[in-house]
Amino acid sequence: MKFPILIINFKSYKEAAGPRAVEIAKAAERAAKELGVNIAVAPNHFELALVAQSVEIPVYAQGVDVESAGAYTAHTALENVKEVGASGVILNHSEAPLRLNDLGRFIPKARALGLDVVTCAPDPRTSLAAAALGPSAVAVEPPELIGTGKAVSKYKPETVVETVQLVSKHFPDVAVITGAGIESGEDVEAALRLGTKGVLLASAAVKAKNHYQKIMELAKPLVR
Numbered sequence: 001m002k003f004p005i006l007i008i009n010f011k012s013y014k015e016a017a018g019p020r021a022v023e024i025a026k027a028a029e030r031a032a033k034e035l036g037v038n039i040a041v042a043p044n045h046f047e048l049a050l051v052a053q054s055v056e057i058p059v060y061a062q063g064v065d066v067e068s069a070g071a072y073t074a075h076t077a078l079e080n081v082k083e084v085g086a087s088g089v090i091l092n093h094s095e096a097p098l099r100l101n102d103l104g105r106f107i108p109k110a111r112a113l114g115l116d117v118v119t120c121a122p123d124p125r126t127s128l129a130a131a132a133l134g135p136s137a138v139a140v141e142p143p144e145l146i147g148t149g150k151a152v153s154k155y156k157p158e159t160v161v162e163t164v165q166l167v168s169k170h171f172p173d174v175a176v177i178t179g180a181g182i183e184s185g186e187d188v189e190a191a192l193r194l195g196t197k198g199v200l201l202a203s204a205a206v207k208a209k210n211h212y213q214k215i216m217e218l219a220k221p222l223v224r
C-alpha cells in the first residue's frame with residue numbers, strides 16, 4: 001500500500017450505484033494519473049468486480065463478513081475479494097463493525113492473500129488495538145462526524161494526533177489515516193499536517209456534481 005493516499009468509499013450511495021460506480025472510479029483514476037498521487041476507491045460489493053476490471057488504481061472492498069469462499073449465502077468472503085480482482089479491503093468500518101475475534105482472523109488472512117488492509121476504529125485506543133492485529137493502515141473515524149461535513153481534522157484534531165502518537169510509538173509499520181466529515185482540500189491538508197498518511201472519505205466525492213473536479217481538489221494536498 002502506498003502513502004499518502006486518498007481512499008474514496010462509495011458506501012451504498014445511489015450516486016455510486018451501477019455504471020455510476022465506474023464513472024466515479026474513472027474520475028479518480030484520471031485525477032490520480034494527472035496529479036501523480038495515490039487514490040483508491042471502495043465500491044459497493046455489487047460493483048466491486050466491474051470497477052476492479054475497469055480501472056488501474058487500487059480497488060478495495062468495503063468489508064467482508066466471512067473468511068473463505070463457500071456455502072455462505074448472502075455473505076461476502078475475503079477470498080472472493082481477491083478472486084474478483086480487488087487489491088484491498090476495508091475492515092471494521094463503523095457502519096459494518098466486526099467482532100474482535102473475527103478481525104483477528106480476517107486481518108492476517110487478508111495480508112496472506114496479498115491484500116491491502118485498512119482497519120477502521122472510532123478512537124485512539126481502539127485504533128491502537130486494531131494496529132496490534134497487523135493491518136496496512138488504521139483509519140481513525142469518530143462515527144458522530146461521518147457524513148456531517150464537519151471534518152475530523154478540524155473538529156477533533158486531538159483524536160487524530162493522539163492516534164498518530166499511540167500507533168506510531170507501538171506499531172510504527174502501521175500507517176494512520178483518518179476520515180469523517182472531510183469536505184474539502186483544506187480538510188485533507190489539515191489531516192496530513194496532523195501527521196496522518198491520508199484520508200478515507202465518502203460523501204464529499206460521491207455526492208459531488210462534478211466528481212473529477214472534486215476529487216482533484218481533495219487529492220491536490222497529496223502532491224509532494
Ligand SMILES: O=C[C@H](O)COP(=O)(O)O
Nearest residue numbers: 009146147181201202203
Ligand atoms: O468511509 C468513509 C467515512 O465513513 C467518511 O464518510 P464521509 O466522508 O461521508 O464523512
